Amino acid sequence: MPQNLDKKDKPQKDKPDKDIPVKGKKDKYHRILNAAIKVFAEEGFFHSTISQIAKEAGVADGTIYLYFKSKDDILLQFFNFKSARVLDRFRKDVNEANDAGSRLENLIHSHLREFQKDPNMAVVFQAEARKGRYLENRVNNLTKTYLGIVGEIIEQGQVEGVFRKDLYFSLVKRFVLGSVDEVINAWVNAGGKYELSSMADPLVDLLLRGIGSRSAMAGQ
Amino acid sequence: MPQNLDKKDKPQKDKPDKDIPVKGKKDKYHRILNAAIKVFAEEGFFHSTISQIAKEAGVADGTIYLYFKSKDDILLQFFNFKSARVLDRFRKDVNEANDAGSRLENLIHSHLREFQKDPNMAVVFQAEARKGRYLENRVNNLTKTYLGIVGEIIEQGQVEGVFRKDLYFSLVKRFVLGSVDEVINAWVNAGGKYELSSMADPLVDLLLRGIGSRSAMAGQ
Amino acid sequence: MPQNLDKKDKPQKDKPDKDIPVKGKKDKYHRILNAAIKVFAEEGFFHSTISQIAKEAGVADGTIYLYFKSKDDILLQFFNFKSARVLDRFRKDVNEANDAGSRLENLIHSHLREFQKDPNMAVVFQAEARKGRYLENRVNNLTKTYLGIVGEIIEQGQVEGVFRKDLYFSLVKRFVLGSVDEVINAWVNAGGKYELSSMADPLVDLLLRGIGSRSAMAGQ
């Protein structure tokens, strides 16, 4: 799924694909992409060099430029590619359920599960996506879409009566995202040593009920 | 409060200090530090150059190396310096109150207030502090200390009976940090265009009561 | 008229040539050569890439190396090939006339006509041939031969009594070449927007009579 077809194109060849014609290209594209993400995860984007990525991918330095316009483009393609996949998965999992509560649950489970499945991706997302005045334009999309999903769930929950009606909408969305994000952060900083998914249920519980005790709340 | 006391320090020249003995030093140190943070906030750490910082600070490039060991060291000193100040303030404000609820409230108010007061710091903290890999050792300290403060409040609140007793301790702490962090993130990404502090009360409310409606909760 | 006959040549495969035996080869050779000249004319030799030439010629990059030893070789072959053709034409046109005056006239007409007919060639000749410590050896041949033709005409004209006898021989030859060359230069720089040939007669007149007025000359 190479997306930088700009330069040379020659995307699918014009000869009919006999066996696994484009597969070679695809393979190498993903080989490089994964190598890059691994290196980015280990070294950070700016400290990573094309040479490291090339070595990790088992290709020559120049080869990388057959698939990516620049070092920046690698990160960009990664975000475009992974964001799409991940958001698709989120949406799919959310839609498996019908009521807002289960949907929120599914979203968070899905989120943690996906990031746990691909720790390098998790590291790079946490490290490069949520900052970096650098790729902001593109990455904000990811955040924006995520917040959109959360927003829909919240609204539905309010209609269903399971979520409070007196919520500061744009705040709640950040509240959810921030919580999950930081849980992943903790996991990443710990070196991915424990089961990230196991955080899902407790986290959902916290999101729904907060940390205040029932009795204390009663007094409010 | 220069901390790289290696090179030069007390030996204040052999000429008698005419005017403001250490003050000159201190001034320039902070001038550089603030200039650096401004530049880091605008360009990102890696895209910033010593020359930009020097120009912003109104000193020569070489002068920076009289106060800082390296470019990295600037960021480091910034974190050490600001972390200390900020955490002091947090603690002080937390201690202004006695009950856990008010303390949590104060912490979050303080947090948002401090970051709003110094947007450059906010940007740099959000952008560079969490990248881990790089400055992790030192910056983790900040996070760790922050989580410690939160932890103390939580424990106190549980003793007081105002916070739930069935809380996953290490998760709750991240839950609080993540929420605040993301609220700041949103504010930074929006360009600091609104009153960050105004988020404090709604956020505390969310943390305490969660997003679930009372009636729905009753069913659990 | 491929001249790098090293690699492959007559051995036209063992399979019988089905259609147009050598024609295919020749065609592709010229296709590449013309494509190259077009690209060289547009981009300059050094800024041109094999890929551009290949695309322009409608062949694969690698195919070019079946016909040319190297990128340099393309330029070289171009000069060899075009020089031969052009010089042939010059000589032929010169020989159409008998007296030196008409021969000079014919040479210059021919020169301007040929270059006008093939603007890409003109551009490349002007840009790469008359400089470039680069291809000097080969290209000097062209210049040398051209100067030779001019020289013969001059000598003949002196015998005929139509050209001055007190001419600095090697200078006169350069004088003629330089004039024509610069006229072409002007035309090329103007983007080939006017009729180059129309310069022939006025130029010949200038060469013969100079810019001095008759009366003024009388005083010398």
Next chain:
Amino acid sequence: MPQNLDKKDKPQKDKPDKDIPVKGKKDKYHRILNAAIKVFAEEGFFHSTISQIAKEAGVADGTIYLYFKSKDDILLQFFNFKSARVLDRFRKDVNEANDAGSRLENLIHSHLREFQKDPNMAVVFQAEARKGRYLENRVNNLTKTYLGIVGEIIEQGQVEGVFRKDLYFSLVKRFVLGSVDEVINAWVNAGGKYELSSMADPLVDLLLRGIGSRSAMAGQ
């Protein structure tokens, strides 16, 4: 006379120039410029590398970028700088005389003398200045100005009655330039082995009287 004051400026220092304050800068600027021209003359612009230039100038590679924005900029500055100087000299020498004939003579003498004095400059001018496409905008200025000077002389000569009145103006200018240019070309290609200036008088004679014999002309 560094002209790329863009980046850093700090041109004259603010401290009073004690001895030869800016001289150091100026020196190095010209050291690099001359080294570059020498290398360009030997290798051609495109085959020259920054490293070669740096070595020739006795500075580090990076130093070059303190004085020039890019490799291209070196050539550009050279043209700007040398063109100005050379054209000044031309004009000055032209103005030493009053009548058009002497002025043309002076121009050509000056032209050949200047180029002979600085063979590297001569080589680079001949090789790179006319390539157009590349630096055209700036270099065309040189050509344009030169043609302007020639044009003025021609017009004056026509008024004075020493030059023919039936001249194709834009052609004559090219005619003069082309002749001189090619004479220099020949000298450069010969390796500067002879006295270029000695060509001036014969060339002027050719320009004025042409190659046709008086008697032949009479018959026209």
Next chain:
DNA sequence: CATGAATGAGGTTTCATTCAT
């Protein structure tokens, strides 16, 4: 013969850091 993906040497440029003044 033809292809075009792959190679990797080599070039330009940046910039943290040093050090003579």
Next chain:
DNA sequence: GATGAATGAAACCTCATTCAT
């Protein structure tokens, strides 16, 4: 202490050329 010109390592990227298919 302060300066800022100079350094040169190191990074990114291009593209002529090769070779397996």
